[in-house]
Amino acid sequence: MWGSWGLFAVDFLIKLVLAEDRARWFLGHLIDFFLVALPFLQPLRLLRVFTLFAVMQRIFGKALRGRIAIYVVGSSVLLVFLSALAVLEAERPAPHSKITNFGDAIWWACETVTTVGFGDFVPVTVEGRVVAVGLMVCGLALVGVIAATLASWLIAQVSIVEEVEAQETRAELTELIEMVGALRVELAQLKIANPSAPDGSPPGRS
Template identity: 55%
Template sequence: MRWTQAQWVRVTQWPLAAAALAFLAAYAVEILAEPRGGARLACELVVNVTWVLFVVDYVVMLVLAERRFRWFLRHLLDLAAVALPFLRPLRLLRLVQLFRVLQHTTGAAVRGRVTLYVVVTTALLVFVSALAVFDVERHAPGATIVSFGDALWWAVVTITTVGYGDLTPVTDAGRLIATGVMIGGIALLGVVTATLASWIIEQVGQRDEAAQSATRREIRELTAEVRALREELGQRRPDGASGIPE
């Protein structure tokens, strides 16, 4: 039996999501705790093993694609996630798999799930971007982001497109990360706006439907009353005519 992409995704999405979370944990420990010796080797092992898993997943998905070139063009971010394993800040691209799992679990889900997806995605994006920018900025000459608290504050004001300017990246890698965060913030804002708009449209539609249902019910009641009145008048006339024009 030949596997399909849908079958592969269904079987591997949660194991790969767990691998992405393990990678995030190992990467966070490396950045925040700066372990030495065996602990550092363990973190690097987790990071490298997860990279191998994502490479295998990408290759299998490409092989199973019906239109491989088209699939390749549509998944350039996935390619970047497996092709840039040694650029330390960009290693967080491997978390693309985690965001993909969140998308698959929501799919065409109800609004509550979409809201949950936006909240979780925003929290993850803030956390990982704070980790990445803290990693590249803290030892840079003239850096203003010198603690993880600074990095978190910077990530929050950047993803919300507020940008106070009190904390700014001074390295090229930091600015690249900032660009990604701003694009992600705009995309998430679009999702929130679309969700709110659909809720408003649904509420208006429900009110219109309720009004139409009430009108149809009143018409049926009036029709029934007219019919009953016609029958009553017909019974009172000796010739059986109702006296009400048809």
């Protein structure tokens, strides 16, 4: 843990030294400063992920399925992160607990929310088990939402293909109708030019 903290601290100091306007850079990276100053809060660096979600929301927010996907991903990450912190807080001081660091807590939360449950990490406290039950229920709900979103996307793709094929068919029919209309006009003009000619005979012949 201290090795990781040292790397973050060195990275922060190097960027601060290399910045052209150090005061402005420092004020723009206060969160990084507090995270470096408080090494036990390093897991909060994961909150940077939500900045990415905000950007993705602006990019894909116009489509309903895009918004749903963003919300599902954001909710999943937040749920895993908070559940990992909660179970770590409950399990770390307990005797015979296997969940003693944040990495193990994240792994446990991921395998629980996906309903995999390898069984390598099991909460032994009442609080930890309550967190596990809540995470399982939320995981089932998220799986249902993901499946419904995927099914909706597949149906939309099939509808797009069918619509394209229908448009091509309508275009071909329109072209054929125009050709038939042009032939009728040409035939009418031929009849007017040679009214004595029988139907189907070339113009100028009787």
